[in-house]
Amino acid sequence: MSSLRSENIVPATSKTPIVQTTSKGIVTALVAFLIWGSFPFYFKQLSNYNAVEIIGHRIVWTFVCLSVVLILTKRWKWITTVKANPSLIVITFISSLIIAANWLTYVWAVNANQILEASLGYFISPLIGILLSLVFLQEKLRPLQWTAVGFAIASVLIQVYMLGSLPWVSLVLSLTFSVYGVMQRRTPLQALDALFLETALLLPICLYWFMTAKVTSSSISFWFSSDIWFLMLAGPITLIPLLLFNKSTKMVAFSILSFMNYLTPTLIFLLAVFYYHEPFDAQRLMIFSLIWIGLFLFSIDLWQNRPSKLLKKQILVNSQL
Numbered sequence: 001m002s003s004l005r006s007e008n009i010v011p012a013t014s015k016t017p018i019v020q021t022t023s024k025g026i027v028t029a030l031v032a033f034l035i036w037g038s039f040p041f042y043f044k045q046l047s048n049y050n051a052v053e054i055i056g057h058r059i060v061w062t063f064v065c066l067s068v069v070l071i072l073t074k075r076w077k078w079i080t081t082v083k084a085n086p087s088l089i090v091i092t093f094i095s096s097l098i099i100a101a102n103w104l105t106y107v108w109a110v111n112a113n114q115i116l117e118a119s120l121g122y123f124i125s126p127l128i129g130i131l132l133s134l135v136f137l138q139e140k141l142r143p144l145q146w147t148a149v150g151f152a153i154a155s156v157l158i159q160v161y162m163l164g165s166l167p168w169v170s171l172v173l174s175l176t177f178s179v180y181g182v183m184q185r186r187t188p189l190q191a192l193d194a195l196f197l198e199t200a201l202l203l204p205i206c207l208y209w210f211m212t213a214k215v216t217s218s219s220i221s222f223w224f225s226s227d228i229w230f231l232m233l234a235g236p237i238t239l240i241p242l243l244l245f246n247k248s249t250k251m252v253a254f255s256i257l258s259f260m261n262y263l264t265p266t267l268i269f270l271l272a273v274f275y276y277h278e279p280f281d282a283q284r285l286m287i288f289s290l291i292w293i294g295l296f297l298f299s300i301d302l303w304q305n306r307p308s309k310l311l312k313k314q315i316l317v318n319s320q321l
Helices: 023-037 039-044 051-073 077-084 087-111 115-136 143-163 168-185 191-212 220-224 228-232 234-248 254-260 263-275 282-304 307-320
Strands: none
Touching: 023 039, 023 234, 023 254, 023 263, 039 087, 039 234, 039 263, 051 087, 051 191, 051 228, 051 234, 077 087, 077 191, 087 115, 087 168, 087 191, 115 143, 115 168, 115 263, 115 282, 143 282, 191 234, 220 228, 228 234, 254 282
């Protein structure tokens, strides 16, 4: 799953733009979420490769695809922003390491038959995200949000107690996804521009690793063989759903898009249980149930504080003054 600013649906505020929902927007967002949710199919086909090697190719080919997009659209205004704020290079490099860690953990989980843990991580992410908003963005949490976070914490503690292990895959995915989201909310760069700069900063590291590591991609002949084509797909597979999602944000209301965001971990969960037949016993059902209850409460809070409702309330208050 790609982890970009626009993917991290944040709690609604009165400053969130009001967008009219269209059927085209719903379909566009649905396709994006379905592609993200189908990622296990793709990464399973790459199980013969080293997980770091796969992520190296994902960074390289995402950079190539983004370069083409930026050149065709003449999207270079972000360079002025970076020149005016040189510290963005350091911040972006840190965020690039975080997104790389998220991608690496996800690919490892898929090829290590830990897809269920991966889905749990992305279910937890919205709840971890609002907790981080409290810590780093000084946002005040509402009662339902506190309750939702409490269910997420309880699910982790119960897994440690009942299964005797810390769900590190879920925690790494949710923490990196959420921290990345918080960082992206503090940067003036748009999602596409930020991802281009992130992959550009990681590109030399990836190429050096390919040159020194003893993996398939270390051979120059491999880069000119037909075997590389499937790895090259990592670029468009990363970029296409992002473009679709960014487009949908202008055609789908924030509250609806927030609920649709659950489609990706739900599809990953269904694939893990019913297609890849990963173990799902009563203990895991209890753990997931706690998360689902937390997300249900979180969704109620989102709906109660959706931008359109807040705007109507503000208009009503102003009319009474």
